[in-house]
Amino acid sequence: MAKNVLILPGDGIGPEIVAQAKRVLTLVNDQFSLDLTFNEALVGGAAIDNDGVPLPEATLEAAKAADAILLGAVGGPKWDTNPDFQIRPEKGLLGIRSNLGLFGNLRPAILYPQLAHASTLKPEVVSGLDILIVRELTGGIYFGQPRGVREKECGIREGYNTYVYDENEIRRIGRVAFEAARARNKKLCSVDKANVLEVTVLWREIMEELAKDYPDVELSHMYVDNAAMQLVRAPKQFDVMVTGNMFGDILSDAAAMLTGSIGMLPSASLDVDGKGMYEPCHGSAPDIAGQGKANPLATILSAAMMLRYSLDAGEAADKIEAAVSQVLDQNLRTADIMSEGMQEVSTSEMGDAVVAALKG
Numbered sequence: 001m002a003k004n005v006l007i008l009p010g011d012g013i014g015p016e017i018v019a020q021a022k023r024v025l026t027l028v029n030d031q032f033s034l035d036l037t038f039n040e041a042l043v044g045g046a047a048i049d050n051d052g053v054p055l056p057e058a059t060l061e062a063a064k065a066a067d068a069i070l071l072g073a074v075g076g077p078k079w080d081t082n083p084d085f086q087i088r089p090e091k092g093l094l095g096i097r098s099n100l101g102l103f104g105n106l107r108p109a110i111l112y113p114q115l116a117h118a119s120t121l122k123p124e125v126v127s128g129l130d131i132l133i134v135r136e137l138t139g140g141i142y143f144g145q146p147r148g149v150r151e152k153e154c155g156i157r158e159g160y161n162t163y164v165y166d167e168n169e170i171r172r173i174g175r176v177a178f179e180a181a182r183a184r185n186k187k188l189c190s191v192d193k194a195n196v197l198e199v200t201v202l203w204r205e206i207m208e209e210l211a212k213d214y215p216d217v218e219l220s221h222m223y224v225d226n227a228a229m230q231l232v233r234a235p236k237q238f239d240v241m242v243t244g245n246m247f248g249d250i251l252s253d254a255a256a257m258l259t260g261s262i263g264m265l266p267s268a269s270l271d272v273d274g275k276g277m278y279e280p281c282h283g284s285a286p287d288i289a290g291q292g293k294a295n296p297l298a299t300i301l302s303a304a305m306m307l308r309y310s311l312d313a314g315e316a317a318d319k320i321e322a323a324v325s326q327v328l329d330q331n332l333r334t335a336d337i338m339s340e341g342m343q344e345v346s347t348s349e350m351g352d353a354v355v356a357a358l359k360g
């Protein structure tokens with residue numbers, strides 16, 4: 001039966017990187033007779049420009065109807081000064097995540113051995129790195145109410161947000177993380193700030209409670225400030241990390257650099273049934289948009305995750321990941337992962353190389 005993939009290019013480098021991932025998907029669709037169909041819709045700044053809102057009703061309906069979603073990135077300076085905070089590109093992305101219940105964000109940080117020298121960290125610190133950050137995606141301070149900017153009685157303005165998780169939200173992301181750890185090296189580190197924030201005292205308590213169901217998984221806890229430090233000091237001590245929305249956002253960008261570039265880090269955002277949206281961990285990179293400099297590999301690897309997790313096409317996913325490895329073996333590098341002796345290529349040339357490797 002045909003399966004529909006909704007493509008949301010978004011803003012900045014979004015359309016450039018998604019175009020390369022779509023070429024790859026179109027090719028494996030033929031090679032593996034996957035019977036995929038593709039639709040496209042607007043989200044983020046592109047949707048604000050066209051429809052006046054970052055998440056048009058038609059886009060949300062198409063997202064709900066799709067079997068899987070591939071997103072580029074949203075945002076950019078053009079919309080950053082919009083006085084109505086609801087009419088910001090990022091609200092479009094957050095709206096899809098919450099409306100579709102995509103609470104489970106998997107962000108694997110894997111160092112391709114060919115890129116050991118592209119990382120800003122010493123090769124011996126990062127070589128062989130393979131960690132998974134499990135980030136809660138539809139709760140925490142990014143969604144908590146109340147929020148806003150108000151005026152105090154004295155006339156001074158104050159901004160406020162609410163960091164809130166209920167125990168069910170913690171339990172369901174905890175289960176995702178324990179299951180992932182069970183399928184990997186059976187080590188789970190829960191990251192919190194339980195020395196300061198009550199919400200994360202509860203988080204820690206629920207993780208401990210869940211641990212009783214997973215006696216084969218070794219659970220540890222770490223404060224987020226230490227976790228940020230440990231990630232750059234000795235990242236290979238981690239197997240799976242689980243944390244809330246904001247801490248996961250920050251730690252995964254830090255983890256991205258361990259792999260050589262944020263342009264290498266894919267992600268999956270899954271609901272309770274495993275339906276998902278797939279996107280690179282980075283943003284719309286306005287500083288390099290339109291210049292053919294963006295690394296499309298995180299998006300191509302996100303497409304591979306989509307095939308594996310939502311479209312029952314694990315073999316096609318394996319083939320894409322092998323093709324990415326092959327182009328790195330050919331010494332082809334976009335600017336962000338460029339190092340001495342390598343050949344610098346543009347976004348579309350990197351796409352050409354992956355397509356050529358897939359055609360073998």
Ligand SMILES: NC(=O)C1=CN([C@@H]2O[C@H](COP(=O)(O)OP(=O)(O)OC[C@H]3O[C@@H](n4cnc5c(N)ncnc54)[C@H](O)[C@@H]3O)[C@@H](O)[C@H]2O)C=CC1
Pocket residue numbers: 013017072073074075076077090093262263279280281282283284285286287288293294295296298336
């Ligand atoms: N998922 C999403 O759609 C996200 C959107 N954003 C939005 O993106 C915009 C820019 O945010 P920034 O903080 O600058 O983060 P960013 O991730 O867009 O860029 C940070 C740095 O990494 C570089 N970079 C990012 N992706 C790259 C790639 N594929 N290849 C090569 N270099 C790459 C950029 O050139 C920039 O120097 C903002 O409007 C922000 O809100 C930020 C993060 C996630």
Ligand SMILES: CC(C)CC(=O)C(=O)O
Pocket residue numbers: 090093094249281282
């Ligand atoms: C809404 C996004 C801008 C959040 C983000 O940075 C991310 O999901 O990585």
Ligand SMILES: [Mg+2]
Pocket residue numbers: 249250253281
């Ligand atoms: Mg982020």
